[in-house]
Amino acid sequence: MLVLKRFAQHSARNIRARNKHTLPDLPYDYAALEPVVSRDIMCLHHSKHHQTYVTNLNAAEENLKKAIEKGDVSAAIALGPALRFNGGGHLNHSIFWQNLSPSSSEPSAELCKAIEKSFGGIDNMKKQLSAQSIGVQGSGWGWLGYDKTAGLIRIATCGNQDPLQATTGLIPLLGIDVWEHAYYLQYKNVRADYVNAIFDIINWKDVSERLRKAACNM
Numbered sequence: 001m002l003v004l005k006r007f008a009q010h011s012a013r014n015i016r017a018r019n020k021h022t023l024p025d026l027p028y029d030y031a032a033l034e035p036v037v038s039r040d041i042m043c044l045h046h047s048k049h050h051q052t053y054v055t056n057l058n059a060a061e062e063n064l065k066k067a068i069e070k071g072d073v074s075a076a077i078a079l080g081p082a083l084r085f086n087g088g089g090h091l092n093h094s095i096f097w098q099n100l101s102p103s104s105s106e107p108s109a110e111l112c113k114a115i116e117k118s119f120g121g122i123d124n125m126k127k128q129l130s131a132q133s134i135g136v137q138g139s140g141w142g143w144l145g146y147d148k149t150a151g152l153i154r155i156a157t158c159g160n161q162d163p164l165q166a167t168t169g170l171i172p173l174l175g176i177d178v179w180e181h182a183y184y185l186q187y188k189n190v191r192a193d194y195v196n197a198i199f200d201i202i203n204w205k206d207v208s209e210r211l212r213k214a215a216c217n218m
Helices: 002-017 039-070 073-078 080-099 109-119 122-134 164-168 191-201 204-216
Strands: 140-147 152-159 171-177
Touching (some): 039 073, 073 080, 080 171, 080 204, 109 122, 109 204, 122 152, 122 171, 122 191, 140 204, 164 171, 171 204
Antiparallel strands (some): 140 152, 140 171
8 A cells, every 4th residue: 555655655646747848830831731631620629629629638637647646547548548549539630730741851861761672662661551541430540550570661550549669569651641630621531532632741851750760769
């Protein structure tokens, strides 16, 4: 009982010491990704949807702090789904905004080599990633992730806001948001058109840098 109490006090101090999560600024204007993604979608997606994940994550962490301080293990466990959903939403979108850019870019030599090794070429990778992203049932994400053990890039899908690394162990490189709020105002129910178009605004510099960091941390 004493050990549990000390653990709860230590955890509560750590949570108290952390700053609140905040909505990250976009590295471009809301209209910058047109015509692929409209200004209206970007404005709603960033300022409303992502902000909601941030707000709810902060609330869940505050409730977790209170539960830990009280030693209420059941209440702490019950907050798991809210932390996963809202924390994942915050993590996923923070990557997604950086994965996009109005400026044209090319994959680094290192990324090209890894894609060639993993998929046999960038066109084949795009085809596979598109197919799996389009095929997500309901809401979720399509991902390119780095498998540190194999030294390969993998394709994975995650439902809802499940974060890639916590769910699969893959380090996220490129995410495609296939929740309807990411495209419906513009593409209606034709998810395939949105997924195929989004490759025109991928920030390959960002994806390349994420691979470099992931490979360096092996």
